Amino acid sequence: MSHPPDEPELVRAAAAGDRRAFDELVRRKRERVVRAAYQITGHWEDALDVAQGVFLKVWQGLGRYDSRHALDTWLYRITVNAAIDSLRARGARGGLQVVLGPDADEVAGAAPEPEAELDRQAVERAFLHLAAGLAPRQRAVFVLREIEGLDAEEIAEVLGIAASTVRNHLMQARRILREGIERHYPGLVPDRSRRGPGEGRG
């Protein structure tokens, strides 16, 4: 039985024009790209447009891709830049007001009960509401760090900025989001005094 091709094999084949190899590469990476684009833009349609543009650029630019750099870093770089452009364009069109408008209270009411099973969609709505208050770069840094799990050095490479600047953006983003949680979504932060069974185990 033949083993599935590894990533460098797929990249080489796709760079040589192999559409099947490229399709497989897209299949492996698309969820990550779409998720990052969505958390930065806050809109599915924008995220899918961004992702389509990202993979089109990858298809057209794979021949020039320097394999000494991680493919994911390149993908995130294109994704974040396109998503920030999309976010700014939507902001210029007044799109952010949709998120910050009257629906905010309704969204706040949907914050999950700490004792209940985690309502991830409510967490998502809370994030989309609060993240609209972040500058695009702060939002991108927060998404890459907290949701995608990249470390500061990786984010610095993706964004082409110093790691210290990444940490600064992250600190600012956390402060703004923390204040937003305390004000609008206190239910996201469980009362730890009522807990304890899991502490210290593991």
Add this chain to the structure above:
Amino acid sequence: MSGHLSQPTVERFDGLDRGARAEAVAHVAECADCRARLLAAEPTRAFALLGTLPISPARLDRLSAALAREIDRSSGRAAARPLRRAASIAASVALAAGLAGLTGDRGSPSVAERAGLGELGTSAEAAYGRVDLLSSPGEAQVLDLRVGGTQVVMIFDKDLEL
């Protein structure tokens, strides 16, 4: 992951490597106790859970389908370009050859022979005429050929590489 997050894991959450962090987040998504301990230290960690949200396969398939169409479309356009170019050059060569006939210049090889594989500009020069590119990039391309006392204006697709 077996059991709950250890206290050192909770305390060092920000310093965990990607694999250990992903494992901890996956556990916290299912375990209310550990979620409470993790968020007590930093409430914004709640948003780390968004990394575990699945994206609907229908959305992802829609992306792949749209991407495939766009690649096909752009490949088709690239393939059509040389065809259009060949057709235009052939037309211009034929036109220039006709013009050379009008000027009565029979002493040199025909323009069609000399310019058949050359640039369009060369074909006009071969006919002792002048070529002015009048358009700007991004507009339609306009060639103004003056051969002898005859002036011919040709308009080309703006994407045609002349």
